[in-house]
Amino acid sequence: MGVLRSLLFVPGNQARMLERASGLKPDAFIPDMEDSVPIDEKANAREVTASYLARLAASGSPVIPRVNALDTGLLDDDLKAVVGEHIFGVSVGKIDTPDDIAVISAKLDALERGAGIAVGSVRLVPWIETAMAIVNLYEICRASPRIVGVAFGAEDFTNDMGIERTESEAETFFARNAISVAARAADVLALDTPYFSFRDPDGLRENARTARQYGFKGKFAIHPAQIDIINETFSPSAAEIEHARRVVEAFEEAARKGRGSTSLDGKVVDVPVVKRAQATLELAESMADVG
Numbered sequence: 001m002g003v004l005r006s007l008l009f010v011p012g013n014q015a016r017m018l019e020r021a022s023g024l025k026p027d028a029f030i031p032d033m034e035d036s037v038p039i040d041e042k043a044n045a046r047e048v049t050a051s052y053l054a055r056l057a058a059s060g061s062p063v064i065p066r067v068n069a070l071d072t073g074l075l076d077d078d079l080k081a082v083v084g085e086h087i088f089g090v091s092v093g094k095i096d097t098p099d100d101i102a103v104i105s106a107k108l109d110a111l112e113r114g115a116g117i118a119v120g121s122v123r124l125v126p127w128i129e130t131a132m133a134i135v136n137l138y139e140i141c142r143a144s145p146r147i148v149g150v151a152f153g154a155e156d157f158t159n160d161m162g163i164e165r166t167e168s169e170a171e172t173f174f175a176r177n178a179i180s181v182a183a184r185a186a187d188v189l190a191l192d193t194p195y196f197s198f199r200d201p202d203g204l205r206e207n208a209r210t211a212r213q214y215g216f217k218g219k220f221a222i223h224p225a226q227i228d229i230i231n232e233t234f235s236p237s238a239a240e241i242e243h244a245r246r247v248v249e250a251f252e253e254a255a256r257k258g259r260g261s262t263s264l265d266g267k268v269v270d271v272p273v274v275k276r277a278q279a280t281l282e283l284a285e286s287m288a289d290v291g
Contacts, residue, residue, distance in 0.1 A: 005217070005231045006231050008024065013049075025059065025060075028088070033049055033074075043077075046081040064091050079107055089124055093153070098139040098142075098143035120146060150183050194220040195226070201225070204226055205229050218234055244277035247277035248274060
């Protein structure tokens with residue numbers, strides 16, 4: 001999965017919100033049957049979400065419903081409701097171990113056969129929300145080829161740790177860094193926790209910039225107004241793209257002269273620097289493809 005910058009949550013029991021969302025263009029839709037749905041609305045969310053999958057998929061953005069966790073007793077019915085040709089994958093909350101992934105993948109195998117779609121075609125985005133998950137991060141990331149990314153849930157993580165979530169988010173620094181490093185090592189995407197102050201665009205922009213600096217590749221949105229800011233923040237800027245081009249050109253010129261490094265704007269340009277510049281240009285090209 002190349003690009004998942006903005007992943008828009010939509011409560012799965014709210015038909016009007018799902019209808020409005022179908023006209024939007026995030027990088028992925030996340031119809032939510034988990035935390036945004038009260039317990040007595042779970043069955044309704046299942047039914048409503050299933051009825052909107054085709055409409056959301058028709059927008060061209062991947063659809064990745066968030067289903068309830070293994071220990072809730074709701075997962076089997078959730079998966080039965082959504083697995084089929086209209087979803088790209090499922091997002092599963094509160095994954096603690098690679099064994100959790102194995103259990104879910106086996107359930108998906110059976111449902112894919114029943115739905116007549118290729119086994120392994122439904123992808124996974126596990127949520128990392130507990131201390132146990134942080135300890136098992138790399139093994140979780142590598143537990144199945146279905147996994148395209150891992151998502152950080154800061155609210156549940158701080159709750160599990162018994163600590164207060166603060167505006168500075170200092171209490172999440174270790175977890176966010178650990179997730180981004182493990183995801184990179186496993187070659188999957190690190191996806192950052194939502195920013196709940198949806199009326200604070202400047203705060204969102206700064207929060208997303210910090211996440212990008214850690215190595216996250218995208219962020220969950222809880223309101224349509226957050227989509228453009230998230231997409232912009234996780235995309236290379238025009239200045240970054242131009243600088244990357246200049247770096248590559250300077251290095252290629254040096255290579256033609258038999259040199260393994262050069263300088264640009266008073267800074268050394270060697271192999272790691274040029275590789276980073278090439279990655280920026282490749283990312284910009286992939287962003288242009290998704291808009």
